[in-house]
Amino acid sequence: MIKTKAIIGALLVSILFAAAPAAAQEGGHSTPEIKKEPWSFAGPFGTYDRNQLQRGFQVFREVCASCHGARLMAFRNLSEPGGPEFTEGQVKALAAEYDVADPSVAGGTRPAVPADRWPSPFANEQEARDANGGALPPDFSVIAKARGTTQPFPWWILNYFTAYSEGGPDYIHAVLTGYHEPPAGVTVPEGMHYNEYFPGHNIAMAPPLSDGAITYEEGETGSVPQTTDQYARDVSAFLMWMAEPHLVARKEAGLQVIAFLLLFAGLMYLVKRKLWAKVEH
Amino acid sequence: MAHESSYVPGNAVEKWIDDRLPIIRWSKEHLMDYPTPKNLNYWWTFGAILAFMLGVQIVTGIVLAMHYTPHVSLAFDSVEHIRRDVNGGRVIQAVHTTGASMFFAAVYIHMFRGLYFGSYKAPREILWILGVIIFVLMVTTAFMGYVLPWGQMSFWAATVITNIVGAIPVIGNPILELLRGGFAVDNATLNRFFSLHYLLPFVIAAVVALHIWALHVPGNSNPTGVEVKSSRDTVPFHPYYTMKDLFAIVVFCIPFAWFVFFAPDILGHPDNYIMANSQVTPTHIVPEWYFLPFYAILRAIDFNIFFIDSKLGGVIFFAGAILVLFFVPWLDTSKVRSGSFRPIFKWFYWLFVANFVLLAYLGSAPAEGIFVLLSKIATAYYFIYFLIVLPLLGRFETPRELPTSISESVLKHSTPVGGADPALAKTTH
Numbered sequence: 001m002i003k004t005k006a007i008i009g010a011l012l013v014s015i016l017f018a019a020a021p022a023a024a025q026e027g028g029h030s031t032p033e034i035k036k037e038p039w040s041f042a043g044p045f046g047t048y049d050r051n052q053l054q055r056g057f058q059v060f061r062e063v064c065a066s067c068h069g070a071r072l073m074a075f076r077n078l079s080e081p082g083g084p085e086f087t088e089g090q091v092k093a094l095a096a097e098y099d100v101a102d103p104s105v106a107g108g109t110r111p112a113v114p115a116d117r118w119p120s121p122f123a124n125e126q127e128a129r130d131a132n133g134g135a136l137p138p139d140f141s142v143i144a145k146a147r148g149t150t151q152p153f154p155w156w157i158l159n160y161f162t163a164y165s166e167g168g169p170d171y172i173h174a175v176l177t178g179y180h181e182p183p184a185g186v187t188v189p190e191g192m193h194y195n196e197y198f199p200g201h202n203i204a205m206a207p208p209l210s211d212g213a214i215t216y217e218e219g220e221t222g223s224v225p226q227t228t229d230q231y232a233r234d235v236s237a238f239l240m241w242m243a244e245p246h247l248v249a250r251k252e253a254g255l256q257v258i259a260f261l262l263l264f265a266g267l268m269y270l271v272k273r274k275l276w277a278k279v280e281h
Numbered sequence: 282m283a284h285e286s287s288y289v290p291g292n293a294v295e296k297w298i299d300d301r302l303p304i305i306r307w308s309k310e311h312l313m314d315y316p317t318p319k320n321l322n323y324w325w326t327f328g329a330i331l332a333f334m335l336g337v338q339i340v341t342g343i344v345l346a347m348h349y350t351p352h353v354s355l356a357f358d359s360v361e362h363i364r365r366d367v368n369g370g371r372v373i374q375a376v377h378t379t380g381a382s383m384f385f386a387a388v389y390i391h392m393f394r395g396l397y398f399g400s401y402k403a404p405r406e407i408l409w410i411l412g413v414i415i416f417v418l419m420v421t422t423a424f425m426g427y428v429l430p431w432g433q434m435s436f437w438a439a440t441v442i443t444n445i446v447g448a449i450p451v452i453g454n455p456i457l458e459l460l461r462g463g464f465a466v467d468n469a470t471l472n473r474f475f476s477l478h479y480l481l482p483f484v485i486a487a488v489v490a491l492h493i494w495a496l497h498v499p500g501n502s503n504p505t506g507v508e509v510k511s512s513r514d515t516v517p518f519h520p521y522y523t524m525k526d527l528f529a530i531v532v533f534c535i536p537f538a539w540f541v542f543f544a545p546d547i548l549g550h551p552d553n554y555i556m557a558n559s560q561v562t563p564t565h566i567v568p569e570w571y572f573l574p575f576y577a578i579l580r581a582i583d584f585n586i587f588f589i590d591s592k593l594g595g596v597i598f599f600a601g602a603i604l605v606l607f608f609v610p611w612l613d614t615s616k617v618r619s620g621s622f623r624p625i626f627k628w629f630y631w632l633f634v635a636n637f638v639l640l641a642y643l644g645s646a647p648a649e650g651i652f653v654l655l656s657k658i659a660t661a662y663y664f665i666y667f668l669i670v671l672p673l674l675g676r677f678e679t680p681r682e683l684p685t686s687i688s689e690s691v692l693k694h695s696t697p698v699g700g701a702d703p704a705l706a707k708t709t710h
């Protein structure tokens with residue numbers, strides 16, 4: 001009786017404590033709830049879809065990279081295992097198309113090599129703002145972890161049990177597909193665009209995607225729809241990879257560690273039980 | 282527990298060492314033979330879990346410090362560098378941050394265990410006080426650690442929390458400047474926080490050594506709260522509790538690993554992945570979950586009390602919420618140690634637990650509407666529990682009958698028919 005009460009109490013304490021940060025975000029913005037998308041990298045068994053990351057990179061490079069930087073991503077990362085896995089030759093050729101600043105060479109710039117970081121589209125914050133009507137396009141390096149979604153009580157409690165960590169890509173996908181005409185009576189300030197999911201609804205970024213804007217190459221897996229929704233999905237997945245390049249290795253290690261711990265716990269339980277069998281307690 | 286040493290040096294070398302520094306003798310007495318009540322439940326494994334977590338935090342922290350750069354323009358990127366480029370860095374970093382959360386989960390369980398079973402009562406008052414000192418040190422260490430990645434929440438938490446020190450009259454501002462190393466949270470703040478964040482865990486380790494020393498003088502209490510009467514009530518620490526504690530540690534590691542490997546960021550706030558920016562205030566500044574109950578108390582005082590303005594009032598209640606813990610051994614007047622034998626106490630206790638969880642929730646909720654009133658009620662009950670309920674209940678409550686000894690209570694559990702063992706029925710002291 002006391003034991004069950006104690007256990008219930010402890011569970012309450014731990015669950016609600018763990019859940020509190022989610023509650024904190026809950027009160028945040030008055031945007032409609034963002035749907036959880038079925039990402040390939042969700043959950044303990046999740047892994048990236050290489051083809052999707054390659055397509056996402058294409059969207060990033062052809063559209064977003066003219067405004068958004070990715071200063072923590074090196075070209076070589078694009079060929080590393082667990083990512084888009086371009087060949088080293090492809091990455092070398094790709095890097096050579098870009099110029100990076102290097103004060104040690106004549107002229108101050110040289111073609112990039114795979115070890116270089118992705119060059120930023122603007123020299124500094126002021127230039128970026130000037131080009132974007134005063135707004136700053138955020139750097140993409142960790143943006144997929146710098147945004148999130150919230151679920152109403154009590155559903156966020158489930159997140160701890162499903163290891164929900166895809167709030168970032170869910171949010172980015174929602175913003176990219178959330179542009180539409182403002183509801184009647186709402187006026188959007190000059191240079192702003194109405195977005196259903198952006199906090200406050202007025203976003204300085206014009207809708208960057210439209211159906212058919214990017215031409216996907218016919219891949220091994222057949223053709224992929226060339227729609228805003230599909231582009232948004234692919235680029236969101238790519239941004240998740242950019243923020244968490246070792247996600248696949250981490251989850252694989254996690255499965256092994258947890259399997260080991262379960263086994264170890266089982267063995268320790270038997271040891272403990274055998275030892276204590278002789279003691280009345 | 283004072284007891285005869287059973288150590289006999291096994292060979293000439295051990296004898297030689299024993300005559301000079303009896304460290305092997307000491308280890309055998311305190312880590313192996315130490316007589317431990319045989320009826321401890323799993324709530325008593327959290328001390329060992331905490332010791333394990335302190336070790337985990339120190340080891341992972343030292344590795345992180347090898348790659349971390351405490352400078353406002355480099356700190357954020359250096360933490361990302363650890364996650365991206367250092368071998369095993371993503372896991373080491375995740376172990377350290379989620380480890381802080383697991384550490385606090387364990388310490389709260391450990392403290393609530395003490396509050397339920399009356400572990401703080403004589404002769405364990407110093408043991409308890411050392412525990413409260415450890416808790417204060419942990420809070421300080423975790424707060425400073427959270428500033429190091431230099432994200433938006435790091436910066437704004439540092440600003441908000443150091444600010445409250447400024448509310449103290451006369452000495453507040455000089456202390457504030459000393460803490461920050463200047464007028465605002467900046468590079469100097471980051472540097473001193475890093476230095477202290479590296480130092481304090483070792484201070485904690487030292488206080489833990491005292492804590493365990495103070496534990497080994499009276500010995501462990503136990504769920505019945507009845508002191509050990511004879512050696513029949515105890516078992517040697519090794520192998521009985523070494524193995525039980527190890528089992529508990531391994532089980533504790535399962536949810537820990539779940540977070541580390543599958544959701545390393547779920548316990549944090551996404552805003553901390555945005556580099557600190559003093560020009561942009563986040564819409565919501567929330568501390569880490571383990572500070573929320575105390576943060577709620579801080580915010581609950583939004584009114585002036587006579588000449589004390591609300592800001593100072595908040596600081597007083599915030600500090601008071603922790604300081605009151607030091608006096609619990611004397612506030613609780615009940616002669617009966619364990620809550621299991623206190624029928625009315627139980628109600629107030631579980632209400633206190635629920636109230637604490639509510640405070641955590643309120644700490645994360647925006648300070649508006651019904652939450653404002655609830656915060657005040659919950660804060661009031663937090664103090665009423667310690668200052669009114671515990672002192673008065675001991676006078677009015679009729680406790681249930683206590684078992685005469687641990688062995689008797691154990692036998693009652695396992696053999697419902699028949700009587701207590703006559704051999705131990707009358708061991709008085």
Ligand code: HEM
Binds near residue numbers: 500501
């Ligand atoms: C790093 C943090 C801490 C460590 C490593 C630690 C370690 C331990 C250990 C190993 C024990 C014996 C086993 C057990 O009863 O679980 C113990 C007992 C105890 N601790 Fe702690 N402790 C810590 C923090 C605290 C705090 C914050 C408090 C209270 C404010 C506290 C209060 C107590 C009390 C009262 C006991 C005696 C329990 C009894 O025998 O009934 N400890 N601690």
